[in-house]
Amino acid sequence: MYTDDELVMISALQHYVFCKRQCALIHIEQAWAENRLTAEGRILHDRVDQPKTENRRELRTATAVRIRSTRLGLTGVMDMLEFHRVEQQQDAEGRKVAIRLAHTSGLWVPFPVEYKRGKPKEHRADEVQLCAQAMCLEEMLGVSIDQGALFYGQTRRRMEVLFDNDLRNYTQQTADAIHKLLACGETPAAVYSPKCKSCSLLEICQPQTLDGHSAQQWVDAQMKGALK
Numbered sequence: 422m423y424t425d426d427e428l429v430m431i432s433a434l435q436h437y438v439f440c441k442r443q444c445a446l447i448h449i450e451q452a453w454a455e456n457r458l459t460a461e462g463r464i465l466h467d468r469v470d471q472p473k474t475e476n477r478r479e480l481r482t483a484t485a486v487r488i489r490s491t492r493l494g495l496t497g498v499m500d501m502l503e504f505h506r507v508e509q510q511q512d513a514e515g516r517k518v519a520i521r522l523a524h525t526s527g528l529w530v531p532f533p534v535e536y537k538r539g540k541p542k543e544h545r546a547d548e549v550q551l552c553a554q555a556m557c558l559e560e561m562l563g564v565s566i567d568q569g570a571l572f573y574g575q576t577r578r579r580m581e582v583l584f585d586n587d588l589r590n591y592t593q594q595t596a597d598a599i600h601k602l603l604a605c606g607e608t609p610a611a612v613y614s615p616k617c618k619s620c621s622l623l624e625i626c627q628p629q630t631l632d633g634h635s636a637q638q639w640v641d642a643q644m645k646g647a648l649k
Contacts, residue, residue: 423492428489429599430495430496431554433447434550434596436448438546439544439616440616440617442611443622444599445607445609472486481522481529485499486501488554494596499533499535509528512565517565518567519564535547536572541571547571548588549588549592552582553596556589570582613628
């Protein structure tokens, strides 16, 4: 179990899966810069960044929901949490999957939804972030959550995500790795790849200049050259 002071933002998982160095620059060195892609993502999130609820007969929704997990050591604000009405509190395996909500009757299944710009990606960073949200909710609500959805701004479609054992294990391993990274306090060396072109930290990171080397190695090399 982690203490409140040790909790890490859930968004760090998405950063870590995309690039370990990006994660360290943001969460260790507190570096940030915005480009067109991050600006588009911010605009997409504006519609779900303010806490509000909406009630329908078979669906309840809440935006900007604060969540946390002391087991994973994570905290954050999820874009949207849906509750779908069901008839049974347990599934066929006897697991509790539904809860009762205040000021309403019936049983409701939690269903996390994360908003993303662009389209589905080859890596699983978005899926890991969504799974982490589900695992936080499971701890908070005492239920099992089998699936959620990613909504992509470019395709204007939802992609359902199943929280199977492989994804859960990957999410747990990523959370563990981030805590180790932050504990050591060292930013990984830069390694240039095509995905660097879309990173808002490109100018800060300097992956083509520092490819395979640490910032300190680059500084030492520059000083050595200046003294010749």
